[in-house]
Amino acid sequence: MKKYTLGMIGLGTMGRNLLLNMADHGFSVTGYDKDPKMLKTLEEVGQKHNLKGFSSLEDFIQSLELPRRIVLLVPAGAIVDSVIKELEPLLDQGDIIIDSGNSHFTDTSRRATELSKKGLHFFGMGISGGEEGARFGPSMMPGGDKTAYAAMKDILEAIAAKVNGEPCVTYIGPGASGHFVKMVHNGIEYAMMQLLAESYDIMKNGLGYSNEQIQQLFDKWNKGRLQSFLMEVTASIFTFVDEKTGNLMVDMVKDEAKSKGTGKWTSQVSMDLQLPIPTINEAVSSRDLSKFKKLRVALAEAFPHEINIPENHQEFEAQMEQALYFAMISSYAQGLHLLWQASNTYSYELDLQEIAKIWRGGCIIRAELLEDIYQAYKANPALEHLYMDANIQDKLSETISGLRKIMNVAVNNGLPVTAFASTLTYFDSLRTKNLPSNLIQAQRDFFGAHTFERTDEEGIFHAIWNQITL
Structure with missing residues (x-):
């Protein structure tokens, strides 16, 4: 029987795309899934590499080289424990299990301890970049068992996104550090998305801009210092037409935001560690508040208000760009400060320079700004807070006036800007001596x-x- 270098359990889009990525880089890989449709799809899209999957877990296990390398890409929670329970009696000591889902870091710690007692290597690995990233190069955050990482290092570095020729993957640290860093990454993502949504609201309901004008402004910003994957995605959304109505799809999407929990986890942990991340917290709260649509409609009728925005739109746009840039810096700063605190509390030994480095490509929060953040931690690996870097301080000083002016206009006109407001008060609190x-x-x-x-x-x-x- 042919022996494979690695096996994937869970052949949904993410798992399938990761296998295709590995096959593209010359690795002999296979997969397992209980759903025959998933196996058929893998064979169809993997014809170039003659990819095959297994419907029998026993046959799948026997097809792998020793020590076995098994990646799990299944929904977080009880399903991960269920899959591990099925695997255990079929594995040999020294085999490796990698959980690549969005598991809570406490679950990862528990599983690592339990499996270590049985002679099995285990580590949690956060993967960012979505379906496209998995297929062509994600950012990956593996943490835990160093022996297991060493056995996976060549594969992970080969399939990762590259920036300046450097792979966007590194050993994060011991324990559940990989999943912890991915959780915080997602918290930063929540904050950035909320800031972009509030910017859209100011332009639409404040300035009265059309979707085309908003798209053009987002596209313009994406060509400057605000360049990022999320800005690019946001600009693209305003060009997508709904086939059913002929309207732009963004106008047909109900204004109730959902979530899968990683933002909430970030907020909960920050409170456990007594370290404030208000912009991230407000982004989580704003999604929750959006679900009260009926109540919001009723209160909108009870408390009508007029909007009077400054007539000089060009100047206002420049101030908005400054405000958004300032707030984006602060979103990263809050997340990285939380990582600094967690590293000390949980003995994760996090290298914030390396984390900023691997976030520069492949992941959802990749942005031009991350190069400056990477350089800040490179210059001072012991940097407690991003605000303490001289270059970052110059950028904050240059753009704070824009945020204050935007806040003044938004508050006076009743436009909800919870993420912008929390960013400003966070900064003002930290820079207040008494x-x-x-x-x-x-x-x-x-x-x-x-x-x-x-x-x-x-x-x-x-x-x-x-x-x-x-």
Whole structure:
């Protein structure tokens, strides 16, 4: 029987495209799926490489070289555990399982511990880039078992996206670090999408721009410092016509945003780690708020308002570009700060320079700006916060006025800009030497004797705020 270098479990679009990518680079690969349609599709699209799949898990396992390399691309959660349970009795010690779905990092930690006790290598790997990325070059974030990564390194580097000839994949760190980094990547993605949506809303409902005008502006921005995959996608959306109605499809899509949970996970973890990422949090909340369509319609009728936007649209567009650039920097900054904190808390040993480097290509949040971010961490690998880099500080100083002006107009005209607003207050809070938190701590000590620290001496103190005279 022919022996294959790697086997894929789950031959949906992502799994199938990854196999095709591997085959293009000369690797002998196969797949397994319970659905005969998936196996047939693999054979049809993989004719060039004579790709074949298996409907029998036992035959699939026996077809793989030792140590076996098995990639899972199945829905996160209980299904991953179910597949692993089926695999275990068929595997030998030293075999490798790679979970490439969007699993929660705590599940990855648990699975790695359980499988290690049984002599099996396991690691979690985040993959970004969607269907096209999987087919022609994704950004990949593998973390966990170093032995397993070493056995996969050549394959992963071959199929990854390339920037300046360098593959967009690296060993992220121990434990569940790979899935953790992918989760934060998705949180940044949420923030960027919300910022683009708010920019669209300002142009459509504030400036009264047509879809064509909005498309032209997004396209223009994508040719400058705001160049990114998401900007490119957004500009393209405004050219897509709905065959059913003849209208632009964007006008036919209901304004209720869905999610698969990774943004929420990022927000939850940030609160566990007590590290604020307000732009990402507001992006998650905005999707949730959008689902209350009936309520929104009723309240729109109850609270009508007029909109008076500045007449100089050209100047306003320039300010919007500045505001969006500032907010995009802040989205990355918040996500990377969370990675910095998680690395310290969970001992992930994250190299933020390498993470910024592999995000430059293949992934959904790839952007020209990431080259500057990569250079910031390259110059100072111990950088705690992106705002501390001198080059980034120059960019923030140059564009902050645009964000303040956009915020002023949006707030005065009742246009919802939660992501922009949280970005501005996050920045203003971080650059404030003395916050009013001293009052909060005094309040806590007043009613709950929670104690406080003093400004003039070390130690923990409690004051008798409300002395009762008997």
